[in-house]
Amino acid sequence: MASLRIGGEGIDWHAAYSSYAPGRAAERILYGILGGKNKVFLSNTHFDTTRANIEFTGALAVDIMPEEANDPERDLPFKGNIDLEKLKSLILDYKAENIAAVIMTVTNNSSGGQPVSMQNILEVRKICDQHKLLLVIDGCRIAENSYFVKHREAGYENKSYEEIAKEMLRLADAFVMSAKKDGLVNMGGLLTLKDDSLSQQCTNLLIISEGFATYGGLSGRDMEAMAIGLKEVFDPDYLHYRIRSTDYLGEHLKAKGIPVVWHISGHAVYIDAKKLYSKIPVEEYPGQALVCDLYVQGGIRCVEIGSVMFGKYDENKKLIPAKNELVRLAIP
Numbered sequence: 001m002a003s004l005r006i007g008g009e010g011i012d013w014h015a016a017y018s019s020y021a022p023g024r025a026a027e028r029i030l031y032g033i034l035g036g037k038n039k040v041f042l043s044n045t046h047f048d049t050t051r052a053n054i055e056f057t058g059a060l061a062v063d064i065m066p067e068e069a070n071d072p073e074r075d076l077p078f079k080g081n082i083d084l085e086k087l088k089s090l091i092l093d094y095k096a097e098n099i100a101a102v103i104m105t106v107t108n109n110s111s112g113g114q115p116v117s118m119q120n121i122l123e124v125r126k127i128c129d130q131h132k133l134l135l136v137i138d139g140c141r142i143a144e145n146s147y148f149v150k151h152r153e154a155g156y157e158n159k160s161y162e163e164i165a166k167e168m169l170r171l172a173d174a175f176v177m178s179a180k181k182d183g184l185v186n187m188g189g190l191l192t193l194k195d196d197s198l199s200q201q202c203t204n205l206l207i208i209s210e211g212f213a214t215y216g217g218l219s220g221r222d223m224e225a226m227a228i229g230l231k232e233v234f235d236p237d238y239l240h241y242r243i244r245s246t247d248y249l250g251e252h253l254k255a256k257g258i259p260v261v262w263h264i265s266g267h268a269v270y271i272d273a274k275k276l277y278s279k280i281p282v283e284e285y286p287g288q289a290l291v292c293d294l295y296v297q298g299g300i301r302c303v304e305i306g307s308v309m310f311g312k313y314d315e316n317k318k319l320i321p322a323k324n325e326l327v328r329l330a331i332p
């Protein structure tokens with residue numbers, strides 16, 4: 001048992017924390033316990049491994065992004081937010097007792113790496129309290145999100161990135177993280193919980209797949225690297241350098257007429273492949289075509305975040321496309 005420590009000072013988590021290798025191992029354990037048939041998860045957007053781990057249990061994963069955030073070109077400061085009105089009405093539709101958790105992905109990776117405002121999470125917390133729902137933060141890019149809160153949200157300009165992250169984490173009941181991102185490590189993940197009994201269940205399940213809670217499938221070296229990474233990621237110079245470098249690439253691509261998701265996110269440039277390859281119908285996966293072209297032409301590895309990742313089929317095996325056909329150029 002230990003408390004999660006970010007940047008030196010402990011956060012008031014009451015229960016056990018463990019490291020897991022990698023983030024999706026933590027997801028499998030947490031959502032394996034919370035999920036199951038007839039359970040529903042509501043999120044600003046479930047990352048693909050999150051959705052897969054939830055659906056694997058037989059539960060339903062519902063994304064509720066505001067409509068305006070689906071427009072790649074729209075210039076809004078917090079396009080990663082959850083739609084609060086839709087959240088309220090879906091809780092009534094599905095009934096609170098069937099809702100396993102509300103998950104806020106911070107930043108919102110699958111929606112173009114867009115940030116979530118503190119105001120939005122505060123409102124989500126209030127709604128969760130009203131209905132006694134568990135609030136999970138999937139915070140693999142929590143430091144990056146803090147950067148955007150400080151620079152875009154009124155009232156946070158004088159707070160440090162670390163203070164902002166802690167303020168956000170205090171609002172959650174659980175925190176799950178792929179530490180390969182803002183943990184600055186090449187392998188590892190985290191799961192922290194406030195509820196002792198849930199934490200105990202996760203710890204028990206952990207033993208049969210990853211190992212004991214003292215290491216969760218990671219070597220000591222990897223856990224030490226993660227502890228240091230969680231400190232270093234809040235260094236203002238580091239964060240500024242990383243986010244401005246990504247901007248630099250995105251701004252230059254935009255200037256050359258490449259349609260990119262706006263604003264540029266902190267860790268990746270997302271290309272709007274539906275617009276760039278407008279002659280390729282969604283049934284022929286324009287995003288995947290661009291991924292292949294970039295690799296063949298330039299040896300650049302990137303990922304499709306469109307109908308290959310999120311498309312579904314109807315009963316006649318016809319593709320129900322994703323809302324957008326994006327290609328993510330993530331900066332290592």
Ligand SMILES: Cc1ncc(COP(=O)(O)O)c(C=O)c1O
Pocket residue numbers: 022023024025047049050105106109138140177178179180188189
């Ligand atoms: C938001 C989010 N959640 C979960 C994961 C899964 O983490 P991992 O790749 O460490 O299993 C990722 C990975 O990219 C992610 O971006």
